[in-house]
Amino acid sequence: MRKFSLLALSLVFFLSACAPNFEKQNETVQTKEKVEGKAIIPKYNISDSYYRTILPFEPGEARGLVVNNINTRYDLNEFEMGLMRIAQNSFDTEKYLFREGQEIKEDEIRRWLNRKYTKAQLTDKKIKEAKNTGLNPVDTGKKGEPSSPIYLAHILEHDYLIKNDKGNVTLGGVTIGLALNSVYYYKKTADGDTFEQKIPHSELVREGKKIAAEVVKRMRNMKNLKNVPITIALFEQASKSSVVPGNFITYATIDEGSAALNSWEKVNEKYFLFPSNEAKNAHRDDLTAFLNFKQDVEEYFPNYNGVIGRAFYIGDQLQDLNINIPIQFYGKTEGIGFAQYVTGLVMEHFPKYLSVTVSVTSVDGPEALIVRKANETEPFVHIYQ
Missing domain, CATH: 3.30.300.190 (GMP Synthetase; Chain A, domain 3)
Structure with a gap:
């Protein structure tokens, strides 16, 4: 017989990839992240496809930016969940705990998403050279006629924590998603029409890999990220009119203490x-x-x-x-x-x-x-x- 439920059930339970594991109990652990304190590991692991999330929940540093930078809600969902799928190649769901990104601060991400500025542009915008950290190319074109597209739309960080034998939870690894524009939207005047520039896939991949190498270099200069393993992935987001999401196209891993990217691995996923x-x-x-x-x-x-x-x-x-x-x-x-x-x-x-x-x-x-x-x-x- 088919099963009919008239009760409001949470979608996450019946969309899990396998039967829930309810054998574990809630576990209180000591966290060494930032300020020492107690954290809770949930007793329920609803699926081997998901990570348990350490509690209390900490919103990611870039949480407020993602809605403005990602074209559609389809892209938003796939960007987050696809990055978690890629993480499973490096971080076992049974061993690691999930936390939204806390290491790269919101102000830093905002600056990285900017264009790089010339000295004249810095003076005009009253920006100090130390803040000139944009990862998108300099625009040397005339007003309303950009010389190059904006490739990098958003940066998403996921942290993976690990518990040692003493019950301490520390940062065990990080994944970074770089959302790249397949279509660049711009206006010639503030109130004018929006124009579109399609970015060739090969160009998007080439520029994305350059940006990835620079992001890893900068991460290695951060105190908490000097030695942890990193996985970085490129996501090609769809156009604003698309009713299907974009997809991850490639990823690379970075060994503990290294800033060199290992070979890029193709992600053979796509929506139709x-x-x-x-x-x-x-x-x-x-x-x-x-x-x-x-x-x-x-x-x-x-x-x-x-x-x-x-x-x-x-x-x-x-x-x-x-x-x-x-x-x-x-x-x-x-x-x-x-x-x-x-x-x-x-x-x-x-x-x-x-x-x-x-x-x-x-x-x-x-x-x-x-x-x-x-x-x-x-x-x-x-x-x-």
């Missing part, structure tokens, strides 16, 4: 919009399965064609498919019947190895959520009240 010509050219069979599903949904509502999907690939293998169905119901029982129908379609059209999530929404908000995890025979269905 279903349906789209790009998906048709790259993954025709997967798109066909989605279109058959979409067609059957439209048989339930013949005048409706708003089904869209966001497909996540690692290499050529489809890993997750998130489908959104915005529709208007005239009663709760109609919504329940539709959820039952769509659940059957999910089980019928998509292979067992694929994780599928379907969100059914209306103008009143979320109506139903259907989750079929990979290799599971029974889906989870939640009807919102």
Whole structure:
């Protein structure tokens, strides 16, 4: 039988990659970070895909900057979660604890995101040379006609803490995400139209690697970051109009005490919009399965064609498919019947190895959520009240 839940459950529990590990108890430890004090390690580890977060929670230094610097909420989510996936190549989820970035201060990040200034520009802006630490190229063009794009949009730091035999928690490693613009937006006048300049992928990668080397060099000059291992990754964010997120493209590790980057490793991940010509050219069979599903949904509502999907690939293998169905119901029982129908379609059209999530929404908000995890025979269905 399919499972129907009428209780408000936290999304994070049923989206976890495997069964929660509830055997551990809350653990109080001594932290050596900044000012000594007590911290709590949560007893629940909801998935091997996530890190336990040390408590009390400390917001990241750059928390207030990310919304302004990242183009879409899709990019924002993928930038954070993708960086955590990359971290797992270096920092074991069973061994390390997660903390939002605390080492690179907000003011420092703000300055790094600026352009580099000429001496004349420093005088004009009344900025001291010591603060001229922008990682984006100097603009020597005329007003409103930039000579070069802004490549670096945002810097995200994640800290990974480790507990020793004496119960002390210290910084064990750091990951840095560099969000790079695939499209540079600028205005010729303050109140004028916004212009776009597409940045070639090869140029973006080349400049991103240069920026990464400089970031690591600067980190090694910081007291707490002199010796810890570092992983740094490049994220190519999508355009502002995109309905799918960008993706990480490459990462490098830096050994303890070193400022030299090891060889760059390719990150073979990408999102596709279903349906789209790009998906048709790259993954025709997967798109066909989605279109058959979409067609059957439209048989339930013949005048409706708003089904869209966001497909996540690692290499050529489809890993997750998130489908959104915005529709208007005239009663709760109609919504329940539709959820039952769509659940059957999910089980019928998509292979067992694929994780599928379907969100059914209306103008009143979320109506139903259907989750079929990979290799599971029974889906989870939640009807919102």
